[in-house]
Amino acid sequence: MKQLLGLLLVVVVAVAVTLMAQGNASKVLIFFGQYRIDMSLNFAVVAILLLFLVLYVMMRAWRASSQLPGKFKEYWMNRKQNALLQANTQGLIALITGDEQGAQKALNQASKTGIETDLSYLIRAMSAIQADRYDVAEEILNQEKAKVGEHSHALVVLRGKVALSKQDFSGALSMLEAMDPLAAKLPQVQRLRMLALMGLARWQDALVQYRACVAVSALTNGEKNEALMRIYAGLGESAGQDASKMKEVLSSAKPAELENVGVLRTLATGLQRSGLVTAARTLLEMALNQNYNKDLLPIYHQVAVLEPREALPNVERLLAQQPADLRLLELAADVCEREQLWGKAISRFEAVYAKQPSAHVAGKLERLYEAANQSERAKTWREKLNNHLQNDRQLA
Template structure:
């Protein structure tokens, strides 16, 4: 199409030239120019040709005069681009000071100043120099990088947990429709507890093609998990889960969010059925560990179902914890302790909390206290201590005096103790 229009323009110029030549051949015209006693006579055609030639010479002269300045400017722009690339490379390698110097030099060129200042702000933020980052952001905004300023500032605010300020900045900006701004809006809405509004932004984000494939699926999963986690009741959480697409209802991570929300609200009775169906079809260790803490309608059936799962997954630490908790609630204390003992190969905070709950139910508060202390130690990154059963004073062993052949008292061979190690 472009070639067609070029040929059409050449034909039109040829026709116009032929028409002009015919028009001037009939009457070539007459031009007279006088200046300070000098006179110049010529035809109109020659005068036009001389004028065109003069303009061409003037154009060439101006080009020649501007050539050194243009070359110098191009050199500056090339150096600025090289410094931007140098700064990016240094920032990737963690050379913060070198990157900062490169971006600062690149910012001296007006055309590259907005980009260089935004990159300098990101580099300073990554290096922990928040004051320098704010200063660079302010300069970038004054240099005309309004949209870039909004995006980088929102990233900083969200990184600091200031979702409300990030959302307010996006609402007041004209760059809120850019793909990156849409993505940041999703995170900001989740951060302020409005995950249901974040879901409304997802269609526009899909059209922008900022995220595709697994990256988009991960973002959609995060939004769905937040929607369930922000439910005000167990019933609302279940309704929101049921409203999700079928593929997401099969997602173990979203099911974990559903179970956790129900347990946190103590309203998980209606959630046991979908969790059981999912575990029957797709095993998930974390979900199995939460199953025992749900409020099953028929606890005895839940125990039997979990025991069938245990036959297929005998080394499942989470399932052993769930069985221990289910049996404890049904006052099957012996079975509960057996399951928890089998889970001791993978020591965890939840394991010691389950032991503590079991011993509290059995009235063994001394052991329960030690179990809670172990849970606290693990939360601090320390190792647990052996749990000991403390015998009452009335059951203290009586040590009989022993004497030697000469009638002298002998020391006992082994020291007596009120404690014994629990295995």
């Protein structure tokens, strides 16, 4: 708009000067050395204006032509950036859908632009890791363009996953510990650090790291349960038969961790192995009274028969709450047998046999009737036991 107004102004001035010069017969003489140019004033004015106009147009054209390479370069750069954005978007979609071939195709398209960043390689590497192709992921992450960029933290996380897949726990841990303190607080970094510590059997450090992972929600429920069971199994194994170490492990356990059935079984087994039967029984009884779980009955059965007198009141209370539980009935019968309460033991084993006949229960009843000096009843159960054994042999 400014250029158009300037051109109109020049035309208006030219017309005005021409009109002013009408009727003026003046001449203009221009000398170039020995040459002389003779022209009218009107022609001289118009020639000057035309010369100005030509110079103006030439200057504008020169300026536009000097800007053309930059605009052309900007146009091609925009096209490349759009192509790269589209390729990275396709790579992310392939990552979400688990299409590893689609992710490789997206990386190839990004490479054709010539301006691909480390993000394209990280997307492709993550897709390979998702497909458990860690060798492909390692090859991609070792390329130079994958190492240069603004996503160095993501690069370390992916390389840590590759190292863990190769069971290079020391290498993975050293990479993660070399990160700056702010990056070390990232959820995935803490998760990988916990896995590396578990791989190195540094169970106490792994437990501390597990709690840090739980604080930042870095683990799924399945991962939390599995990691917690592995850590406490490792702590129990490292404690061995040392009662003081097992007491230390038990005292350091948090209430939320003791809600895990696998942890309770592991701790009870470790306490029983180290001779702390009372501690194991108390731990299991507290857990069963707070939240009854059938999965705890086998290990509680092992502990309760070792201290039948102390366990009997709690077993009776549990049986009153769960009268139809066959496992609990059998546990109560075994505890009563250990306390030589033959009548209670017999009645409970007979209740179990009525609901679930087996050679195991028949053998127990035979033994109990013999202990109670009831030979006729013992003979009857011996016959039932023989029938069970004969049927089992026929099935075999």
